[in-house]
Amino acid sequence: MTEDRLSRRDVLGAAGVIAAGAAFIGLGGALPRAEANVAKMEKWPWPYKKLDPAKTAEIAYNEWYRVFCGAAVVGSVFSQLREKVGEPYKSFPIDAFVFLEGGMAGWGTICGSNAGANIVSNMIIGPRIAGPECENGAVIGSNIMKWYSETSLPVYMPKDPRVKTEIAKTTSDSPLCHVSVGKWMKASGYPIGSPERRDRCARVAASVAYKLVEDLNAWKDGKYAEKAAWGPVKNFGITAQQNCADCHGANIPAPPTGK
């Protein structure tokens, strides 16, 4: 495989649209579990009432300053559903997900806003092993990572932002925290501990929460028709992000195809 062949645009083009569900990441093989061991919250979908994207984004923005990216995105949706629906949202420990901050306890891996969006979509709609009616849970989460990677963020402007100066927008080309934050820091010149970087990440969480609720509302209306746009296992023989050349340069490894 060459760098040209695996440039981001080409990869996304080549991957195309694959079927969701069991073939989604090419692992398959799920086995059933005894009914007696299934908790009552492990029946999907959970009840969902449509939310206002802008209101959700405002909650995420403000909650970022209390619980940071991942728990802010989870809480922006679930705190409203605790009031509008009740259980099982009242029994979901939102605040425990603070650890998603900084790409999981500061390790810079998956951006907590992306992880939080995946948690929300998969909790509400369900895991793919629960049946075909649940496959949109993983699809919405996966496609938000793609949207996050390709969008100049943050797109959401809070009504009353804590930082009044303009915040730079950057495209991460990756769902990872430290790539996203690093590219923004390089473009803006602001360090990690600055109010500007903090407000940028709060606005990113708000932007993701906005997009997430748009998708959940479309799903609730039966209008979410997307399929998972990124299928690396099926197309490239390994789990992977879509920015191979960012790290590998011209030397993208070719996975073994058989033995």
Place this chain on the structure above:
Amino acid sequence: MTEDRLSRRDVLGAAGVIAAGAAFIGLGGALPRAEANVAKMEKWPWPYKKLDPAKTAEIAYNEWYRVFCGAAVVGSVFSQLREKVGEPYKSFPIDAFVFLEGGMAGWGTICGSNAGANIVSNMIIGPRIAGPECENGAVIGSNIMKWYSETSLPVYMPKDPRVKTEIAKTTSDSPLCHVSVGKWMKASGYPIGSPERRDRCARVAASVAYKLVEDLNAWKDGKYAEKAAWGPVKNFGITAQQNCADCHGANIPAPPTGK
């Protein structure tokens, strides 16, 4: 910063041991939430009874074939605590975490076994914003990512493995799925869809579950004395993994220090 200065060993040496808690990843600034909005499961720590690491690992190994890495690690601990303790474990939707497979819906980011371990430790012990008695939740999760990155995995051998031939062991030098899986595939020659690769990942989940319960048992006994060993924000000015040169080579970017 030079490659020499930031080689993995040097980085880990330089990072040293930093205080956990609010300074853990240098973000700080959490604000209190109204008591009325706190769910009953958002009080920590959750009741915990010590588990058998080997039994837990066996459960994780077998559950991998039903729910894959992340949910297998979560379920290996929580399914036992549902029986030994009851709530809040009975109300936690283990199976929804299938999406952690393949580094989050196949994107190859954080290995689901690492994500699952962080979920378990932070659910049981609590998030760092809940107070100093909860800081070990994030510390155990973070240090398992370090252990995962430095250990030749899988270390756990199932009692009755589905694949009878020897499974190669590899050191990922990273907490990410596609780096871990890719290095194993390169060393073993087996492709992603092979029974060998699948059994390798099931054994990795089992290995992480074993380590996780060792740590939780030590914490329960008041003997978990580790501090977070990886503090990139404080030491290097950005969230990051510990393998900078793996992706950046000799051109490790220097984050901005002020503006």
